[in-house]
Amino acid sequence: MSSEAPPLASLLTTVVPFLPTYAHLLITALLPIYAGAHASLRRPLNTLSPKQVKALNPSELEEDEDEDEDEDEDESSPENLTATDAMMFPVTAGALLGGLYLIIKYLDDPTLLSRVLTWYFCAMGVFAVGKAFADILGVAVGYVFPHQFRDAKGKLLTAGFDSWTVEGSDKQIANPLPTIKLPESLNPFVWSLRRKLLARWVLSFNFQGESTKKPFWIGDLIGPVVGTIVVGIYVAGGKHWLLTNMMGISFSYGAMQVATPHPLYHISWANNVKLLSPTTFPIATLLLGLLFFYDVFFVFYTPMMVTVATNLDVPIKLLFPRPGKTADGKAALAMLGLGDVVLPGILICMALRWDLWRFYEIKRRALLAAAKQGKGELSKEEVAALKPRYNKATGLWGMLFWDSKAAGAFPKTYFNASLVGYIVGMITTLMVMYVFKHAQPALLYLVPGVLGTVWGTAFFKGEAKIMWHYTEEGEADEEDKEKEKEERKDTEATEIKGEVDQTILSLKITRRPALGAKRVVVERESSESELEDEEDEDASITSGEVVENPENPENSAMWKTTMFD
Numbered sequence: 001m002s003s004e005a006p007p008l009a010s011l012l013t014t015v016v017p018f019l020p021t022y023a024h025l026l027i028t029a030l031l032p033i034y035a036g037a038h039a040s041l042r043r044p045l046n047t048l049s050p051k052q053v054k055a056l057n058p059s060e061l062e063e064d065e066d067e068d069e070d071e072d073e074d075e076s077s078p079e080n081l082t083a084t085d086a087m088m089f090p091v092t093a094g095a096l097l098g099g100l101y102l103i104i105k106y107l108d109d110p111t112l113l114s115r116v117l118t119w120y121f122c123a124m125g126v127f128a129v130g131k132a133f134a135d136i137l138g139v140a141v142g143y144v145f146p147h148q149f150r151d152a153k154g155k156l157l158t159a160g161f162d163s164w165t166v167e168g169s170d171k172q173i174a175n176p177l178p179t180i181k182l183p184e185s186l187n188p189f190v191w192s193l194r195r196k197l198l199a200r201w202v203l204s205f206n207f208q209g210e211s212t213k214k215p216f217w218i219g220d221l222i223g224p225v226v227g228t229i230v231v232g233i234y235v236a237g238g239k240h241w242l243l244t245n246m247m248g249i250s251f252s253y254g255a256m257q258v259a260t261p262h263p264l265y266h267i268s269w270a271n272n273v274k275l276l277s278p279t280t281f282p283i284a285t286l287l288l289g290l291l292f293f294y295d296v297f298f299v300f301y302t303p304m305m306v307t308v309a310t311n312l313d314v315p316i317k318l319l320f321p322r323p324g325k326t327a328d329g330k331a332a333l334a335m336l337g338l339g340d341v342v343l344p345g346i347l348i349c350m351a352l353r354w355d356l357w358r359f360y361e362i363k364r365r366a367l368l369a370a371a372k373q374g375k376g377e378l379s380k381e382e383v384a385a386l387k388p389r390y391n392k393a394t395g396l397w398g399m400l401f402w403d404s405k406a407a408g409a410f411p412k413t414y415f416n417a418s419l420v421g422y423i424v425g426m427i428t429t430l431m432v433m434y435v436f437k438h439a440q441p442a443l444l445y446l447v448p449g450v451l452g453t454v455w456g457t458a459f460f461k462g463e464a465k466i467m468w469h470y471t472e473e474g475e476a477d478e479e480d481k482e483k484e485k486e487e488r489k490d491t492e493a494t495e496i497k498g499e500v501d502q503t504i505l506s507l508k509i510t511r512r513p514a515l516g517a518k519r520v521v522v523e524r525e526s527s528e529s530e531l532e533d534e535e536d537e538d539a540s541i542t543s544g545e546v547v548e549n550p551e552n553p554e555n556s557a558m559w560k561t562t563m564f565d
Contacts, residue, residue: 015434021322021334022430028318029341029426030419032249036256037349037415039135039394044357045472046364047390080279080473086287090294100312101304110311117314118239121247122231125315128250129230130223135253137219142398145194147515149178149402156403159515162191178402198514206506234315241319241333248318252341256349277350277472281454284347288447291343295441306439309337340442344422344450351454352415354470356393358463359410363388413461417453425449 043049048056104110148158156167157178164173175181176190196218203214234243278284298305309317317337324332367386371378378386391408400409425446433440458464 017323018434021320022427024320025318025334025336025430026423026426028245028249028320029336030422032252032256032341033345033348033422034419035135036253036345037352039253040257040349041353041356041393043390044353044360046357046387047360048387052385052387053389080277081283081287082279083283083286086278086283087290089287090290093291094294094298097298097304097308100308104307104311114311114313117312118235121251121315122235125231125234125247125250126224126227128227128254129247130220130225130227132223132250132253133226134217134219134223137222138217138395139397141197141219142395143401144177144398145198146178146398146402148399159194161195162188195514200512200514202510202512204506204508204510207504211506239313239315241321244315245318247315248338251316252338252345255338255342256345278346279473280469280471281350281354281467284350285451285455288343288347288443288451291339292443292447295443299439299441305441309335336442340446343443344425344446347450347454348415348418348422350472351418352412353472354467355412355414356410357470358414360388360390414454414457417457418450421449421451421453422446423449 100113103113107113146159148156150156151166155169157164157173158167160172162174162176164175165171166173174184174187176187176194182190198217200215200217203216205212205214230243230246234240234247237243278287295305317335318341320334320336322332322334326332364387367388368378368383371382371386393408393410396408425448426442428445428449429440429442432445455464455467458467
């Protein structure tokens with residue numbers, strides 16, 4: 001009688017020890033894709049811009065009016081990828097890969113090259129990890145300090161300066177946390193902490209007539225500090241795989257964002273990042289298709305990819321402990337390149353933005369149908385202006401947790417389909433790699449999985465033609481041109497009047513309160529009431545203003561500082 005185990009039982013015995021590694025790899029790869037896709041959401045072009053909303057409703061006063069204005073000022077079009085760029089991308093990547101391979105072979109010891117690249121990526125890692133931490137902190141603040149939540153009876157509570165206002169009632173609740181009852185003595189401190197964490201700052205910088213605004217919040221100041229600590233421990237602590245993954249995830253997360261707002265939906269002025277957009281689905285398909293052949297060629301037909309990936313010890317890959325030991329007795333590690341996360345992730349992010357566009361396109365077409373039914377044929381101007389109003393879709397984690405009816409949620413059909421395709425492609429990669437005991441070009445399986453599910457969903461829903469013509473450029477560029485035209489008019493008007501701006505340097509930091517952090521204050525010498533932020537809503541620091549104003553001596557100082565809490 002044979003004592004050999006059945007083939008299936010033998011296979012399971014050898015595979016089971018690797019399952020934690022594979023699960024770890026899959027979850028880690030999905031994390032930056034999922035988070036980066038939601039962080040990349042921005043106002044789709046088929047919705048009203050903040051300026052258009054204000055023009056249509058001039059008498060409408062909202063608490064977040066200033067935020068909409070800032071969002072409109074900072075909203076910029078992404079760097080759009082053209083078909084030529086897509087075709088040149090694999091060529092450039094191949095040349096860079098070949099150059100690194102030749103340097104490794106020439107040096108015969110890649111330590112020096114690894115050291116130079118490590119310092120470069122560590123410098124970038126400070127900001128990447130800082131950005132990721134700031135966004136994580138923003139999501140956590142959204143959970144702990146929501147702007148609104150519903151109680152057990154379904155009543156909507158809205159945060160004020162130091163109490164909650166109950167919907168349909170004059171009742172005020174002083175407890176600062178939605179469900180946790182705190183001692184009354186702690187309430188003032190927690191409300192103050194809430195206002196500080198949710199407050200925003202705007203840095204206005206003017207140098208010789210060129211002005212810019214940079215909005216930020218307290219998380220943007222804490223983030224780089226955390227990034228410095230993480231990178232410092234990584235360098236001093238022997239490049240632990242966990243810290244390598246923290247940096248790699250942060251790089252991937254940042255690379256997939258396109259003109260991104262901050263995750264807190266009500267402080268979306270922070271951290272705008274202008275990166276790359278594939279522009280259209282055909283260009284994204286072309287790019288991934290070319291990279292499919294690029295990956296296959298350099299993994300199967302040349303030693304370049306494997307040589308560079310295994311010899312350079314830099315934080316541009318994800319590492320995972322696996323069973324076994326290396327030749328020098330160290331713990332064995334499985335590896336996944338960041339390109340296998342970012343490149344398919346670009347299309348997955350675009351699929352989510354397409355879902356958002358579809359959601360508002362259905363609304364826009366319903367508005368058009370209703371308008372035509374009531375008015376008849378519409379002019380081109382009327383059709384262009386007839387758009388739905390946009391509800392911010394970013395940073396809804398906390399809002400949806402406390403209020404399932406919160407505006408901004410939308411169906412994610414294509415996004416979910418693309419995630420399924422990515423998961424199937426990654427599992428296939430791991431299975432083939434395990435069976436053949438050889439490094440695999442992950443894009444060989446990921447690209448068909450992601451492209452197949454996205455386009456397959458479009459054909460199944462009968463939306464392939466619409467998706468083919470979908471683009472992420474157009475209106476934003478026109479708004480930029482309009483803004484430049486207005487600035488040019490202002491400059492020409494100033495020149496005609498003979499006015500000369502002699503300001504050399506101006507630096508101003510303005511603090512604005514969180515939503516609801518305003519209260520009515522009655523002045524002693526006036527009978528009128530005005531909305532005032534206790535923590536100096538309009539406090540600012542201005543420096544280096546050369547122009548003197550004799551009519552207002554307070555503004556003539558070279559350095560003026562207004563202290564604020």
